[in-house]
Amino acid sequence: MSLTLLAPEKMLEVIPGEVTIKGTVDTLLNKGMSIRGYRFYKTEVDIPSMRDYELVRWKKGTANLGFHDGSRWRKNAVQANDVTILTRGESSRWYWMNDIEVSHIYISQALMAKVASEIFHKNIDRVFVDHYPIVNDPALSALMGRYEAEVLSEEPGSDLFSQSLEVQLCIHLMRKYIKCDGQEETASRISSARLDALQRYIVTHLSGAISVKDMAAIVDLSPSHFVRVFATVFGVSPHQYVQAQRLKRAERLLSTLRNVPLKAVAMDCGFADQSHMTRLFKERLLMTPKEYRDKHAFSLFGSLTVQ
Structure with a gap:
């Protein structure tokens, strides 16, 4: 990205x-x-x-x-x-x-x-x-x-x-x-400890809303300063990073949980709805979530088709 x-x-x-x-x-x-x-x-x-x-x-x-x-x-x-x-x-x-x-x-x-x-x-x-x-x-x-x-x-x-x-x-x-923001912000980067805390926060909150303000608070920066520093560290915007993590989780769930409805996968990964997840899969992976599941999913107890 x-x-x-x-x-x-x-x-x-x-x-x-x-x-x-x-x-x-x-x-x-x-x-x-x-x-x-x-x-x-x-x-x-x-x-x-x-x-x-x-x-x-x-x-x-x-x-x-x-x-x-x-x-x-x-x-x-x-x-x-x-x-x-x-x-x-x-x-x-x-x-x-x-x-x-x-x-x-x-x-x-x-x-x-x-x-x-x-x-x-x-x-x-x-x-x-x-x-x-x-x-x-x-x-x-x-x-x-x-x-x-x-x-x-x-x-x-x-x-x-x-x-x-x-x-x-x-x-x-x-x-x-x-x-x-009343705080003085002279930091030009995010410390390793705060970076780890930020990444843990994102991973554990993927199923819900994650705003720039929430992420900025984790690393003690104002939102506008956080956006610039984040782009320097990760090479992408906060939204793009969170979106990529949602897609990774969805790929993992679709590959391992064949009998979970696509709507439930979308909710667990924090997408607005199933159609939102589908659009992003098409944009980034050039296939729908169902097509991805059909290509990658496995089950110890046999296949179960999910509509």
């Missing part, structure tokens, strides 16, 4: 849909903030860990938006001008039951760090943004709408106005949604 963070220009490779507003994603690849509009089709999707922070402004909502919080699905009704906030470095899972129209604003780590340092005198490694599936925040939505209008405008001064709105957006996020 390799550490792969989803860049804004790759969004349609993950979510089926089309671009409605070209925006600045392609022209501002190395800038602090960019924007693009989309129409996404009805789907269920696993969104990989993002490279940037992402703000979603809903233009056409849905009465049935699902967000998986790590343990269960949470259903939401979304209205136009509602906002979704996604942190960087942590994956998420969603479904929506009709086509939706949204605009995305992508904020780089560098810009957030600059504002955190200059305005709030904070180290960005000591702050963390949770996923916020839906927030009703008229001020944030208005800032996003104004930013979109200025970025697309050809009026004199629009560039300067857009830059000021970028700072305002970051300030608003830090005031309302970013959590600060």
Whole structure:
């Protein structure tokens, strides 16, 4: 595996849909903030860990938006001008039951760090943004709408106005949604003892939800700092590592427990459901769990076909 963070220009490779507003994603690849509009089709999707922070402004909502919080699905009704906030470095899972129209604003780590340092005198490694599936925040939505209008405008001064709105957006996020860790974090790596404790924690908690915050607490780091250090140590994101451990457990169970239903295997390994396990098996092993079991399973008492 390799550490792969989803860049804004790759969004349609993950979510089926089309671009409605070209925006600045392609022209501002190395800038602090960019924007693009989309129409996404009805789907269920696993969104990989993002490279940037992402703000979603809903233009056409849905009465049935699902967000998986790590343990269960949470259903939401979304209205136009509602906002979704996604942190960087942590994956998420969603479904929506009709086509939706949204605009995305992508904020780089560098810009957030600059504002955190200059305005709030904070180290960005000591702050963390949770996923916020839906927030009703008229001020944030208005800032996003104004930013979109200025970025697309050809009026004199629009560039300067857009830059000021970028700072305002970051300030608003830090005031309302970013959590600060009070600890000083100078460690650049995870000690062997804490690394062992972390790996034991992951293995013993695979059947349940394992969040970045939970793992970070084991090694006494803030979530954002933990994500960077973890990638340095393991070469993959925390989510990718946990996902790989779930797959390993599933492979072991499917190879040794032929009479256990696939749904039970998925639950024991911490997958959201059997279909989630099946998708990952197809992606990583190019076969379904049933095909894997048929190829590898054995039984001391003969074969028992499980549907």
